[in-house]
Amino acid sequence: MRDFSQGVEHLSINTATVKEQLALPAIIDACARRGIRAIDPWRDQVQAAGLQATARQLKDAGIGLSGYCRGGFFTASDAAGRRAALDDNRAAIDEAKTLSAPCLVLVVGALPGALQGSPTSKDISLARAHVYDGIAATLDYARGVGMPLAIEPLHPMQAADRACINTLEQALDMCDALDAGRTGMLGVALDVYHVWWDPKLASQIARAGADRLLAFHVCDWLIPTRDLLNDRGMMGDGIIDLKRLRGWVEAAGYTGFAEVEIFSNRWWSLPADETLDTCVARYQSTV
């Protein structure tokens, strides 16, 4: 297993981690000051800062991407909505390419209307079928551009409103169905927060292998957890056995970044420097 205790060579910061404190240009500056070599920015932040300006700033700072957040949300109440989602995913792929991202992370969507508080269907099987079709169509475009797609299985507590792919096994089944040749163009973004509980996690990580493990996100599961979305913990503050999990991922051949992604009302309420310094310290001590 790689030694993370010195430096920040394999650390990436998902920019959502300090999104409430800083705009993207300031996040990039703050990462550059710490010698951090990679970030994973969100589309709305990039749009606010400007795509070309962001690409230039990253190049000047010597910072690359560990992924681009995010595509997906393939489900909709009608065919027009699903077509619009495909258009939006193509745009996300083009942006990811401009920023030289290694992959586009997919939060695939779930019951139509649920995220807006008004689900129009209870049929999660149908949502999953629409997700399958959406990824298939998007993968065609992604192959042409050369932008790998990383399906992110989300925690089952987000199955209704955010993503109806909820286990690594399910994500890998979809990868095998759509990319049997393991071309490197379709894989998974593995976030410990979503998958730590899974009794099949070790075996499915081994199944995934380096071909499918396109991103590795870290944070922690707090006890108690007070909010289903925005109460993630800093690494070390919860109960996820992070080193064991990273060991499985590296044993499967993963050599990429450990990307810190923390949605947390608490860490958003602190000065960005404190949050980022803590990310660095815990990356070194705990991940």
Add this chain to the structure above:
Amino acid sequence: MRDFSQGVEHLSINTATVKEQLALPAIIDACARRGIRAIDPWRDQVQAAGLQATARQLKDAGIGLSGYCRGGFFTASDAAGRRAALDDNRAAIDEAKTLSAPCLVLVVGALPGALQGSPTSKDISLARAHVYDGIAATLDYARGVGMPLAIEPLHPMQAADRACINTLEQALDMCDALDAGRTGMLGVALDVYHVWWDPKLASQIARAGADRLLAFHVCDWLIPTRDLLNDRGMMGDGIIDLKRLRGWVEAAGYTGFAEVEIFSNRWWSLPADETLDTCVARYQSTV
């Protein structure tokens, strides 16, 4: 599929549903007034009302049990704690027998100390091994008494602090390992709240079959869900496709009760009659 639209023949009330409004004797009376034929009481309620008094009241009211809540919590930081858990489970089995319960529901426990807010271990694999050993030992006793054990897989969002068995597949694997002969003494309590999201749910319900399906609990998943424990929805207020799910369970051979179990600050804040009347109405219209 059975017709639930008339009467309450297959309805059971888990007494936690109105635990904040009424003590157990009053819950039994309220159910009897509605013609409800079964309840699933909790140990603390039975203890408060008296075991023998409860058995008498149930007999006089013509009300049976659909299960007894609960055994389990097999994990602990040390061997003495785990031995104490086994003693407690034997006591629960004896109580269940006195009340003529068809099964004892097991919430198996998770990381030691986590429920008290101070987890002493991050090793969920070890917790699962201790659960396995605990169920094995308890099953020996249960066989002697003739009290079936129903493992309840809990939602993955409760994997850290309440139960480290989190999918039906995992529960059934354990049943097969401990009761390969499908003797009827070990099975599952299937609560839609915990399992609705599972992409393997239909196939695992079919695998379970009537031998393993010892209880069927209903409520609903709300959008948004504001609390990980006490924000369950009344049937019909959320996004679980209840009739489809009951269809799978009945196709697998289940002929028992549909037990309403709702942990909800909202439904606890209303008059018990209103909560119970709504349970009956939704059982008829939505389950």
